[in-house]
Amino acid sequence: MIRKAIVPMAGLGTRLYPVGVVLPKGLMPFVLADGKLTTGLQLIAETLLRAGIEQIGIVVSPENRPVYEAFLEGGGERYAPARAKRPEMQRIYESLRTLRGHLNFIEQPELLGLGHAVWCARSFACGEPTLVFLGDHIPLPLGDPTPIQQVAQAYETVQCPVYGVHRVPRSKVSAYGILRGELTDAPRLYRLQRLYEKPTPDYAQQHLHTEGLPPDEFFAHSGIYAFPPALWETLDHIATQYDPASGEWTLTHAQQHLLKQMSAYLYEAESHWLDFGQLTNTATHFATLRGAAMYKA
Incomplete structure (x- = not known):
């Protein structure tokens, strides 16, 4: 828990x-x-x-x-x-x-x-x-804990990283971390295949579109992340190599490292x-x- x-x-x-x-x-x-x-x-x-x-x-x-x-x-x-x-x-x-x-x-x-x-x-x-x-970020309806609970419950089931996502149009992908998933047997739960921080629209169309979504819609982070204990070792490893001159230390770095070690999932909540x-x-x-x-x- x-x-x-x-x-x-x-x-x-x-x-x-x-x-x-x-x-x-x-x-x-x-x-x-x-x-x-x-x-x-x-x-x-x-x-x-x-x-x-x-x-x-x-x-x-x-x-x-x-x-x-x-x-x-x-x-x-x-x-x-x-x-x-x-x-x-x-x-x-x-x-x-x-x-x-x-x-x-x-x-x-x-x-x-x-x-x-x-x-x-x-x-x-x-x-x-x-x-x-x-x-x-604030989930709507105001104060509704449901999307947080859904991501947390999904984590309890899979014991792997679970990221809340929502859909954004192609024109807005450059403002978000975009994730490509594969639908599982569980409703609204996708297995993560790939993610990229603030891609261009063309890159997103070629590499980050999730099958089953309309052609001009993509999954973006909605602001909820459920991480296993492995996150902390991963972040410590990144800290030993990070050079501020190389740019921003995004959370996507850790997500990509974790994806090489274990499966990860996306949960599409119904909330706005x-x-x-x-x-x-x-x-x-x-x-x-x-x-x-x-x-x-």
Whole structure:
């Protein structure tokens, strides 16, 4: 059973510039349909906990860690008089304190890529099977743990890496890690054959199309990864050879290494996703969380 999840949130948030300069993207605020204010951090962490995860490692930059810590402190004694007069504030404060008990902050001193961010959490993982969940993705319906549970359950069955995927059109493949799969006897479960980080449309068409999908649709990572303990030895091996001058240390590097050692699988969940790191979609995101629309990738 997977008990731990790693959520990388250390990025600069360049897609949210200039707001991301002062506000970590995990603290991006959202107003829910009931009028309550929340953040990406809360939405992701609460969804993971509902899915059965017990401890969550949040990978942050050293500069932003105090900001997250202060947020979860809820203002401490400074806000105590105000909380005493407003029961709703006190309830929010108590929920933040409860949430803090499930969170472990892990610093990523250099922003070298997603693979590096996960490697920074190796002490937190303690060699256990681990879920990785992207720090700017929220499953819909809001807070629905189903896609996380489905990937975790698939992992329990196959005991190999399982990656959540969704479909993207040919025109968008260059923005994603693209994976080619082969349908298995289990519904929505594919055996991974090949993957490539941000391919050109032509390369994807020639090498990464999954049989059974429409000609102009491809599987892309949806932001959920279930890894076996072998991930940690693989990342340690990559760390000994990685040269920052060679480019970004992606998680795809580890996935490719693991694929040489064992089978891996793709799970196509039925859920839609909010990527709140995309500033161009912010209006849609707010409308969705308010219940006014449904976002589709």
